[in-house]
Amino acid sequence: MAEMLSPKERMKIQRQPMPEQPPLERCHNFEEVNYGFTKELAITEAQRCLQCKTPTCIDGCPVNIKIDEFIQLIVDEDFLGAAKKIKEDNALPAICGRVCPQEEQCEAKCIVGKKNEPVAIGRLERFVADIEMAEGVPPAPVTAAKKGKKVAIVGSGPAGLSCAGDLIYMGYDVTVFEALHELGGVLVYGIPEFRLPKEIVRKEIANLEKLGVKFERDAVIGRTTTIDELMQEDGFEAVFVGVGAGLPWFMNIPGENLVGVYSANEWLTRVNLMKAYKFPEFDSPVLDCRGKNVAVIGGGNTAMDAVRTALRLGAENAYIVYRRSEKEMPARIEEVHHAKDEGVQFMILTNPIEMIGDDDGRLTGMKCIKMELGEPDDSGRRRPVAIEGSEFVLDVDIAVVAIGNGSNPLIQQTTPEIDVNRRGNIVVDGNSMRTTKRGVFAGGDIVTGGATVILAMGAGRNAAKAIDEYLTENSDWPEIH
Amino acid sequence: MYKIVEAAFLAQDIKKFVIEAPKIAVKRKAGQFVIVRIDERGERIPLTIADSDTGKGTITIIVQGVGKTTKQLNSLESGDAILDVVGPLGMASHIGNFGTTVSIGGGVGTAIAYPTAVALKEAGNYVITINGARSRDLVILEDEMKACSDEAYITTDDGSYGFHGFVTQKLQELIDEGKKLDFVLAIGPIPMMKAVAEVTRPYGIKTVVSLNPIMIDGTGMCGGCRVTVDNETKFACVDGPEFDAHLVDFKNLMDRNRMYQEYEKKALEKFEHECNITKQAIELEKSN
Numbered sequence: 034m035a036e037m038l039s040p041k042e043r044m045k046i047q048r049q050p051m052p053e054q055p056p057l058e059r060c061h062n063f064e065e066v067n068y069g070f071t072k073e074l075a076i077t078e079a080q081r082c083l084q085c086k087t088p089t090c091i092d093g094c095p096v097n098i099k100i101d102e103f104i105q106l107i108v109d110e111d112f113l114g115a116a117k118k119i120k121e122d123n124a125l126p127a128i129c130g131r132v133c134p135q136e137e138q139c140e141a142k143c144i145v146g147k148k149n150e151p152v153a154i155g156r157l158e159r160f161v162a163d164i165e166m167a168e169g170v171p172p173a174p175v176t177a178a179k180k181g182k183k184v185a186i187v188g189s190g191p192a193g194l195s196c197a198g199d200l201i202y203m204g205y206d207v208t209v210f211e212a213l214h215e216l217g218g219v220l221v222y223g224i225p226e227f228r229l230p231k232e233i234v235r236k237e238i239a240n241l242e243k244l245g246v247k248f249e250r251d252a253v254i255g256r257t258t259t260i261d262e263l264m265q266e267d268g269f270e271a272v273f274v275g276v277g278a279g280l281p282w283f284m285n286i287p288g289e290n291l292v293g294v295y296s297a298n299e300w301l302t303r304v305n306l307m308k309a310y311k312f313p314e315f316d317s318p319v320l321d322c323r324g325k326n327v328a329v330i331g332g333g334n335t336a337m338d339a340v341r342t343a344l345r346l347g348a349e350n351a352y353i354v355y356r357r358s359e360k361e362m363p364a365r366i367e368e369v370h371h372a373k374d375e376g377v378q379f380m381i382l383t384n385p386i387e388m389i390g391d392d393d394g395r396l397t398g399m400k401c402i403k404m405e406l407g408e409p410d411d412s413g414r415r416r417p418v419a420i421e422g423s424e425f426v427l428d429v430d431i432a433v434v435a436i437g438n439g440s441n442p443l444i445q446q447t448t449p450e451i452d453v454n455r456r457g458n459i460v461v462d463g464n465s466m467r468t469t470k471r472g473v474f475a476g477g478d479i480v481t482g483g484a485t486v487i488l489a490m491g492a493g494r495n496a497a498k499a500i501d502e503y504l505t506e507n508s509d510w511p512e513i514h
Numbered sequence: 515m516y517k518i519v520e521a522a523f524l525a526q527d528i529k530k531f532v533i534e535a536p537k538i539a540v541k542r543k544a545g546q547f548v549i550v551r552i553d554e555r556g557e558r559i560p561l562t563i564a565d566s567d568t569g570k571g572t573i574t575i576i577v578q579g580v581g582k583t584t585k586q587l588n589s590l591e592s593g594d595a596i597l598d599v600v601g602p603l604g605m606a607s608h609i610g611n612f613g614t615t616v617s618i619g620g621g622v623g624t625a626i627a628y629p630t631a632v633a634l635k636e637a638g639n640y641v642i643t644i645n646g647a648r649s650r651d652l653v654i655l656e657d658e659m660k661a662c663s664d665e666a667y668i669t670t671d672d673g674s675y676g677f678h679g680f681v682t683q684k685l686q687e688l689i690d691e692g693k694k695l696d697f698v699l700a701i702g703p704i705p706m707m708k709a710v711a712e713v714t715r716p717y718g719i720k721t722v723v724s725l726n727p728i729m730i731d732g733t734g735m736c737g738g739c740r741v742t743v744d745n746e747t748k749f750a751c752v753d754g755p756e757f758d759a760h761l762v763d764f765k766n767l768m769d770r771n772r773m774y775q776e777y778e779k780k781a782l783e784k785f786e787h788e789c790n791i792t793k794q795a796i797e798l799e800k801s802n
Contacts, residue, residue: 212600212731212733212735213731214551214558214597214598214600222735250598251598251599251600253600253601253603253733256541256601256602256603256733257537257538257541257600257601257602258537258541279733279734279735280734280735280737280749280752281735281736281737283737283740283747285747289747290740290741290742290747290766290770291769292769292770292772292773293773295737295738296736296737296738298735298736298737299730299736299737299738302730302731302735302736303730306730307557307558307730308555312777312781313777313780313781313784314555315555315557316555316556316557316582316583316781317557317558317730318774318777318778318781320773320774393769393772394765394766394769394770395769441733441734441735441752442734442752443733443734443752
């Protein structure tokens with residue numbers, strides 16, 4: 034066991050760096066960038082935690098993981114115990130440890146971070162989750178008595194999986210419906226292998242299957258089956274809608290439908306889900322990037338994923354084109370650093386205004402205008418304003434639009450009783466996750482608009498609680514506004 | 515897995531499949547499609563549902579072998595299975611009692627024009643069908659089209675059967691005869707649909723085409739199938755696949771459908787090469 038250190042000694046330890054694949058090596062492959070902490074690194078990092086009496090980090094976590102307790106278990110070298118502790122609050126730590134924006138959540142609230150760099154909570158979470166997975170620890174058995182009630186979950190992304198995980202432990206009969214041929218939603222079609230290995234997602238899903246969660250692929254709710262049919266014909270007493278945002282936004286500028294202009298969803302789906310980087314071994318192609326200029330428009334995690342994918346596909350120049358400054362980028366800091374280390378060129382305060390093509394309708398360039406920051410807008414970020422006369426043309430062969438997603442209309446089209454707001458997001462009663470249709474709950478990006486994996490997981494867990502309450506205690510369905 | 519219960523060539527390279535997919539069979543309406551993925555390495559392609567049998571729980575698709583995936587599909591037989599069949603996707607055809615309607619199918623497009631012709635007939639329209647093909651041996655669904663039509667025409671480019679000429683020439687002839695046409699639905703190769711739109715435009719006849727852009731998920735998620743209609747971007751998978759023919763930017767559609775032409779060629783060459791090797795191996799085994 035590691036020795037007990039005084040707070041002063043703890044504060045002296047520097048934040049341990051994440052071992053990673055060298056940038057110039059990894060930008061040519063799709064293997065995971067971060068190797069993860071070794072035991073030694075993890076224990077040293079865990080010793081930096083001050084074990085505050087009232088740990089503020091927990092408030093920063095959307096699912097309130099008992100951070101101080103699991104970190105102490107790492108110091109005690111009880112790694113499996115630490116993983117178990119996290120799983121009391123978060124069903125999918127191997128995923129969250131990799132994709133959560135910790136610098137805005139738990140680590141932003143870390144007291145150590147006030148003077149030094151905060152404790153690397155995310156890296157520690159990932160470390161214990163990986164150990165647990167490597168040891169093949171089976172999931173804790175379901176001990177609750179079977180409730181004999183069926184719950185349907187629409188969408189197998191982070192919201193749906195966490196909701197399913199909680200409901201199965203409560204004793205419900207849970208079926209998850211997925212529109213695609215593979216389970217995991219954005220975790221498999223969106224987030225690339227180099228940031229979240231698909232094997233991890235597969236193992237988490239296999240665990241849920243072992244616990245008794247049923248999965249139906251190729252099932253488009255709203256088309257193959259409607260929510261009404263699930264409830265009236267198939268005997269589901271409650272439905273959780275966690276379908277994600279899933280309708281890519283474009284910029285509505287001239288030339289956006291030229292050959293060579295992709296949405297980030299299509300770009301990433303082709304490469305991640307359809308394995309286009311292995312064409313022709315796999316049938317789906319993606320335009321060859323070798324020796325080409327690729328511009329990705331946007332500053333979020335998806336934009337970083339898309340541009341780093343372009344590099345790995347052999348792009349000569351890979352650009353991020355973002356209309357605000359780097360400070361306003363919504364991407365995780367680590368992803369921005371990784372992208373830069375790998376050679377991505379950042380063109381900030383730059384806004385595309387037209388896509389230019391040749392006679393065959395193929396993209397050849399992108400007309401952009403330089404921007405400057407003005408007064409803060411609704412989001413609190415300073416509004417970008419175009420600088421007159423600063424237009425220029427960037428030579429690009431491929432452009433990927435990664436400016437976010439609207440909400441998918443399929444469920445609403447066939448279930449009009451579920452109210453949506455003017456942006457198409459499903460309206461729910463804040464705490465109970467209830468929609469305007471009795472028995473139907475919703476959470477994740479379809480409610481909030483594009484957000485993070487952990488927020489979706491948190492919503493899925495809240496929904497599980499609310500569904501349990503509705504099915505066991507209180508079946509009232511007050512009017513939702 | 516979705517089992518193929520019936521598979522037969524209707525013409526050279528055009529094969530009809532009846533597939534077990536009970537949920538889709540119950541749900542599907544004329545004009546809707548499925549996304550099909552043959553195996554683990556396969557791509558996802560959209561195919562319009564030609565027919566369904568709710569009693570047997572089957573759907574019918576008709577496939578023209580053009581590229582790797584469609585040729586591989588056409589190598590499957592009754593008893594084989596397809597890994598993924600998803601649907602029914604897209605908006606159903608807008609069917610109403612319009613008066614006199616013309617359903618035009620060019621080549622394998624007839625397989626898509628057929629179910630809407632049936633639906634238009636059921637809605638009480640006077641249904642005219644024009645079933646076009648390059649030559650006699652490529653004409654498909656002749657009896658089926660006849661059965662749902664008040665007037666059925668066949669055109670062949672080479673004159674080997676029916677009217678000698680293009681579907682557009684037959685359509686122009688009908689207009690010139692003074693027939694009052696209220697609604698035209700055209701499905702086939704892009705140049706054909708574009709030509710039909712130009713025939714009806716001066717007369718202001720409401721004309722609809724069913725578009726077949728490249729798709730992945732078919733549920734609105736990827737945006738790969740976007741088409742330009744009336745200078746606006748539409749997603750064929752959720753807003754279509756049918757659109758007002760007079761507003762579609764056919765040049766953009768054609769450019770986008772050619773996006774992966776060289777890749778498709780490469781994939782097909784690889785597939786045919788592998789098929790030949792398999793054939794040779796089988797023959798070698800036989801001779802040993």
